[in-house]
Amino acid sequence: MSSLTSENAEAKVGVFWDVEECPVPDGMEPSLVCENIKLALEKKGYRPCNVSIRVYGEKTNKFKDDFLLADIMFLPAGDARARYMRMGDDFFCWGFDNRKSTLMVMSRDSTEFASSLTMYKNLNFNILVAQPENAHKRCPDCRRPLEMIITDEWIWESLSAGGDPITKTQEPDLSNSCH
Template identity: 35%
Template sequence: IAEHQYERAKTIVLWDTKECKIPYGLDAGDVSKNIKTALEHTGYTGRVSIMATGDAKDDFCCHEISLNHFPAGERDARLKKVIADLMEDPAPWNLLLIVKDIPVDVGVAVDSENCNLLVATPEYPSGLLLCMASCSRLTLVGVKFSQLCAPFAAAKTDVFWDIDDCPIPDDLDPEMISQNIRSALKDKAYLGEVSISAYGDTNQIQGEFCSAGITPIHVPAGETSARVRIMVKLVGWALDNPGSNLMLIVQDISRNSAYMEALHFVRRRNCKLLIAQPQDASGHLLRMVSTEWRWSSLSYGGKPITQSERKSKVKDSVEY
């Protein structure tokens, strides 16, 4: 989240297009739009200017991206000069570096009290970039470039949580669950607004849900299950929220044909599906969701199931 003095300050983006190529299926305009939206949702609402380095591309200028061609062998020196020129501005400002790494002398050039450093790299930051975060007054935000410019990175995420299927662990409370879910989403670069709705027998701790920023939807015991209430809600939600992220926290729904049809409709509305369950997802559901958590991990803010695990499960389900 942006610090107060930098919230409305200008942000200069320096993007090395040779090291951080435009992801497949996107163009320069998509990347520009998604970077600006992600910055806004992270709290940086000031004017954004993008300067790209690399081979000339006609479509860059069409999307208000200034292109600088740095000859081979001159990249570091040119980058240092550009940063030094920018440092002459005494007002607070933000610098987003989209690079693989930066040499020491360039890092020294960035070290200024009025500059707030943000970084997106092809992989997670290491070396000098991490050192600068711990040893200087600069703020380092480590997000992979492919995640930052993904179409869904800045989109809203709505969380539908069945508290009967996935109850609150004994050592946690609604406030902690809310914080942990939001933290886990941010770690996967879902940077947009997060809304959480809890379905089930919420009467006992309704006040705790509300104070935690969670909307309680009371489903009395013995009536239609919370899971079914969520399924009914999905269709209307997808109609109203195309292009958003949907997280389901429910028991296994892979064998529920009505539920799967509802999720197919959600996907047809260009929505991205995330899921957390007490057990691993299975069957066709595996191929529908983009990110999968075990509830025992997500509830504590943990990491999702790895891509290698997911690929192995998909292969096993096909062979089965």
Template identity: 30%
Template structure:
């Protein structure tokens, strides 16, 4: 990671730290989960018709051969419908080494973070920022497309913190992490290609 990007990431992390404190989520992110977030969205019909926002690690979950980002987005839309989610996809935020993938991401914004730690941190900050910035909005589906997070307390804590109003969807390569607060999951290959979705 370049010194400039590292400095930027540190500054953003500090800003989010204070935002977490102001929203009362700091104990959750650190792993001391309180009973205040023990409830989840019980009326799934609200989620089924809600919009979906996608956060995609394109290094952990690359575009399959023969496809481009637009084709994958169409397959993600189809996969959502197969699981009963009929709302529109509001946005797709992709993260990775854009220099190696630019010919397959025409028209998509890619946050250029080649190193895994920086990519994961930026993705988590964007994931949390979307929730904090829309805390009075209707329910929304937040889809994470990334590698194993079973031991990542940042993502696990964030998912638990926002589950009161956001339904989190997960797609991962091969073995899918056991994340108790995520009810809907797909293997990445099936979701990306549109094959064997059920």
């Protein structure tokens, strides 16, 4: 995974967060989690003022109003499939409007977005992903396409606290099972 250069400091960062699959950690408020995401990105050379966060969740999400009160875009998108479709459509439109930028996808299964993310990587976007520590395990062959395009990857629980991306030595063992 490559590190960022100073030219990326001016890049816009679109964060697409599935809050049902990467929930607000216990004891934290949505506004603090968003500040921590920006802090983690700032450590990688991005400017917090260039980060926009879109949160996708069910209409009944208990934090919906907290996101809105903190000026964070909350998009009620329904069940897992509906959220996947809405996020994919939104980052397609966002990427079209924001060339030479960075996409960050936070979801339990980022492999679902592999073909779209590959397209953006080919357009020189940085690709950042975050998944919860308990994400479904995938076989190495299923995950390989993502490893080729990801600039940085976080465990959700670390990112939500402002932590650093994982390194090759920290990556979870994905050899247990194939789905």
